[in-house]
Amino acid sequence: MTEKRGPYRRTAERRREILDAAAAVFAESGYRAGSLKDIAARVSLDPSSLLHHFGSKRALLEAVLADKIDRDATALHWDDRVPPEQYPAALLRLAERNAGNPGGIGLYSVLAAESITTEHPDSFRDRHAQTREAFTEGFAAMADAGLLREGVDPASAAASLFALWDGAQTHWLIDPDAVDVVALLRAHLRLLTTVSL
Template identity: 35%
Template sequence: MERSQEQKSRRPAVRGSYAVGDERRARILDTAVEHYARWGFHASSLARIAKDVGITQGGLLHHFRSKEDLLVSVLRRSDEQDVERFFSREPATPVEVFELLVELAAHNAERPGRTKMFNVLAGEAGEPGHPAHDFFVRRYRTVIAKTAAPLRAAVERGELRPDTDPEGVAAELAAVMDGLQLQWALAPDTYDMVGRLRSYLDRLLRSVTVDGAGLPARR
């Protein structure tokens, strides 16, 4: 009985240590986002990230095995958060697809550090030897496939023109979103990324819908 009570008394401390570890890990990831946004991957250092978190480089390596491991963890965490928030269910119509993209752009405008990090790393990852290269290749492949699926279904239902290329439209959407995001990152106070994206999506939707309908008017 005494041993059982002693074990019970220790449990809150164990849970507390896990909570501290989770909090520290989250702070490392958040700090890494800011560093990658400012310097990119190659010019960022674990020592500077650790210093800004308030721990030693050894303490950082307790949570992440290497600089490459930290980078991949940052990208995966960001992607998982976006999927959970915006793509937990498949859009039923092209309008839902496009409105989700507008919501995502608005969300990106509210988190400039993460958005600028994405721009910097996506550019760097064009080099096959970059540790984020495979991540971005898979990400674009997945994004295009998930965006194309409801568009293809809309073609089959007769809502979109039969000559619509779902994969081509999906790839174009990804390219335009990233291009507008890059221009916004250069001058966020003067560039209406969300408004420009919505205007583009409205024109695109009108060009592929059978009835020529675009996005619903803003509420």
């Protein structure tokens, strides 16, 4: 579908640039406060040119979300090749990578909170459902291997890990010195599972 060359190539690149800029601005300023002007400035365009590509600010947001959900899904999805006993460690590595990347973290904390209030894009529920499901698969594999603690079931382990992760990220953004996201996740995974971390 997407041409590698030809007349649409530059356009596709432009859209990519705009998506990235928009994600960054929305992450920093939220949806409402993040203006087309800000986004346009980052890609050295006029706001009206953004609208030429995406039609409306709302549509741009949806495109950003769809794009991010896509990427996150592949990043989080349970990989059968990872042995269950290494799943917790893999999660922690992912958390460590995120920790060095505040911009990426911010997008969801900010937009999620805003989406609660505004018109809820289904995208959000979808993303959350996908993430929970990905975690559930991982914990289910651990359960099969007998690596979960007594009384811990995969679905609720997944929900609590996800909630703790998001909550800790948000708290970290508010007060970086007071919260250690990776440490909290490690402690939580120690309680949920019997693997040593």
